[in-house]
Amino acid sequence: MADHRAPEQDVSLKLFVVLSKAYRSLMDQAMRDMRNHGLSPSEFGILEVLYAKGRTPIQQIAGKMLLTSGTMTYNIDKLEDKGLIRRVLSREDRRVVFAELTEQGTGMFDDIFPRHADKIHDMMGVLTAEEQQEAIRLLKLLGKGGAD
Numbered sequence: 001m002a003d004h005r006a007p008e009q010d011v012s013l014k015l016f017v018v019l020s021k022a023y024r025s026l027m028d029q030a031m032r033d034m035r036n037h038g039l040s041p042s043e044f045g046i047l048e049v050l051y052a053k054g055r056t057p058i059q060q061i062a063g064k065m066l067l068t069s070g071t072m073t074y075n076i077d078k079l080e081d082k083g084l085i086r087r088v089l090s091r092e093d094r095r096v097v098f099a100e101l102t103e104q105g106t107g108m109f110d111d112i113f114p115r116h117a118d119k120i121h122d123m124m125g126v127l128t129a130e131e132q133q134e135a136i137r138l139l140k141l142l143g144k145g146g147a148d
Contacts, residue, residue, distance in 0.1 A: 055100040
């Protein structure tokens with residue numbers, strides 16, 4: 001069977017494969033680091049949102065992380081059992097439940113987040129700062145082109 005792909009198509013396919021492999025490799029390293037701190041990637045992500053934003057409605061966290069309500073509840077329960085977060089009922093709207101870091105959760109994240117950020121920085125260190133900025137620009141452009 002003859003190959004009817006244009007050379008540009010070959011480059012696009014190669015870019016897709018290389019990008020997929022790079023993503024998988026980077027995510028594997030990042031997830032290994034999260035697990036080394038005793039957290040699943042979902043748990044780490046929830047803590048990261050709360051660390052950056054403070055008290056946040058649980059539903060908003062789920063939306064940011066693209067987690068189902070069941071998965072979110074499971075992870076919130078686990079983090080609460082570990083003493084890292086607490087649920088807080090809204091005084092204005094009984095349907096809204098917030099999550100916030102406990103003192104223990106804040107202390108833990110104060111310790112592990114800088115080290116995790118250093119790990120990410122080291123992984124990206126194969127590119128210069130200028131190359132990283134260019135990669136950000138190109139990936140944003142690629143993301144917009146892939147949106148329907």
